[in-house]
Amino acid sequence: MAAPLKSIRITGDKLEIVNQLVLPHTVEFIEIKTIEEAHDAIKTMKIRGAPAIASLASLSVSFYLERALRQSTPPDFFASTDALQAHITPILDFLFTARPTAVNLGAATRRLAQTLEASFTTGKDARATAEALLAEGRAIADEDVGRNKEMSKWGGDWLVERVKANGGSGKQLNVLTVCNTGSLATSGYGTALGLITYLHETGSLGKAYFTQTAPYHQGSRLTALELQTLKIPSTMICDTMVGSLFQHHEIHAVVVGADRVVRNGDTANKIGTYNAAVLAARHKIPFIVVAPVSTVDLDVADGSGYVAPLVLFHVLYKLKFVPRIPIEQRPPLEACLVRGALYPLRGDKEQAVVMITPEGLDGIYNPSFDVTPADLITAIVTEKGVAVKREGEAWIDLSGIV
Ligand SMILES: CSC[C@@H](O)[C@@H](O)C(=O)COP(=O)(O)O
Numbered sequence: 001m002a003a004p005l006k007s008i009r010i011t012g013d014k015l016e017i018v019n020q021l022v023l024p025h026t027v028e029f030i031e032i033k034t035i036e037e038a039h040d041a042i043k044t045m046k047i048r049g050a051p052a053i054a055s056l057a058s059l060s061v062s063f064y065l066e067r068a069l070r071q072s073t074p075p076d077f078f079a080s081t082d083a084l085q086a087h088i089t090p091i092l093d094f095l096f097t098a099r100p101t102a103v104n105l106g107a108a109t110r111r112l113a114q115t116l117e118a119s120f121t122t123g124k125d126a127r128a129t130a131e132a133l134l135a136e137g138r139a140i141a142d143e144d145v146g147r148n149k150e151m152s153k154w155g156g157d158w159l160v161e162r163v164k165a166n167g168g169s170g171k172q173l174n175v176l177t178v179c180n181t182g183s184l185a186t187s188g189y190g191t192a193l194g195l196i197t198y199l200h201e202t203g204s205l206g207k208a209y210f211t212q213t214a215p216y217h218q219g220s221r222l223t224a225l226e227l228q229t230l231k232i233p234s235t236m237i238c239d240t241m242v243g244s245l246f247q248h249h250e251i252h253a254v255v256v257g258a259d260r261v262v263r264n265g266d267t268a269n270k271i272g273t274y275n276a277a278v279l280a281a282r283h284k285i286p287f288i289v290v291a292p293v294s295t296v297d298l299d300v301a302d303g304s305g306y307v308a309p310l311v312l313f314h315v316l317y318k319l320k321f322v323p324r325i326p327i328e329q330r331p332p333l334e335a336c337l338v339r340g341a342l343y344p345l346r347g348d349k350e351q352a353v354v355m356i357t358p359e360g361l362d363g364i365y366n367p368s369f370d371v372t373p374a375d376l377i378t379a380i381v382t383e384k385g386v387a388v389k390r391e392g393e394a395w396i397d398l399s400g401i402v
Pocket residue numbers: 048049050051102178179180181182185186190191192218256257258259269270271368
């Protein structure tokens with residue numbers, strides 16, 4: 001099996017990402033040399049996917065500190081742990097502002113802030129604190145792959161057993177997924193796409209269906225490429241075809257990732273996920289969310305998501321008060337454009353951005369995420385196990401999987 005593309009590549013002291021804006025036709029690596037470049041790559045979605053953006057943000061801090069530690073004349077912020085904290089805290093705050101919905105980014109920057117804080121109790125000096133921080137930044141990125149494999153196995157085995165319990169063979173399972181949740185969205189293997197890969201590796205997968213996922217087309221550009229690379233049997237559908245798919249094909253489950261799972265199990269994920277969940281409920285198809293513990297936000301009670309003015313969200317976050325899921329609104333123009341290579345494809349696969357609306361169109365609605373109420377979710381899977389919604393309840397008890 002060919003190795004799937006990874007979103008982040010580290011070669012010696014070089015941190016690079018694959019520019020996901022030009023995939024699948026062009027594989028372009030971009031070096032991330034500064035914190036600003038990391039922030040920009042996340043904001044403009046050159047890298048995307050909840051775990052991947054958290055990994056890049058953390059690694060950019062690690063690389064920044066590694067460079068500082070190597071300088072022959074130490075920078076001023078190594079004068080004391082206080083100076084280091086005063087210097088690094090605004091950097092973490094800045095990285096956190098890149099995208100609001102995926103809680104992993106906030107969880108990562110918070111974890112680094114806690115590492116800084118801990119050095120005051122342990123009495124570490126500034127250089128030792130910097131070493132601890134850069135190790136923590138690398139750990140955040142590294143631990144992603146192992147936990148993805150764990151949650152994929154939990155979820156895959158659970159689905160097979162559920163199908164068997166309902167009289168099926170547990171083989172040839174057809175699943176639908178939304179967006180991209182594979183190695184491009186994580187540090188490797190993937191969450192929902194990891195579960196699909198696991199089913200394939202263990203001989204239980206029939207076919208993976210995936211939506212194109214407009215307007216950014218994570219499905220047709222990225223999931224298509226990953227499934228093709230992994231040689232996993234698959235079929236792409238347009239976002240509008242989910243109902244038709246359920247009417248005319250046997251689908252055993254809908255499997256999606258998440259950007260934020262809150263205390264009652266309500267789940268924010270890529271726009272269009274809610275549509276698929278409503279249709280899955282209508283057709284009695286199990287709807288499964290696969291996400292790491294770092295995507296679970298127990299500080300938010302339920303998913304009555306709100307469209308936050310970003311400034312307000314960041315002020316509230318600083319005050320440790322995030323009462324609702326902030327739903328990112330992408331620039332309206334992004335919903336008017338389609339990216340790809342000129343067709344028919346030529347050898348150089350020249351990139352094009354095409355406008356699909358009249359110029360100057362007013363009134364464009366472009367939320368990047370929607371919230372699926374727990375009521376419509378059958379099970380939530382993390383690296384710690386599977387939480388299943390109890391019969392007749394509208395929420396999911398996450399206590400066993402966080
Ligand atoms: C493992 S990725 C889970 C989610 O981050 C994914 O489903 C998703 O919604 C990604 O959105 P994106 O806007 O592409 O960052």
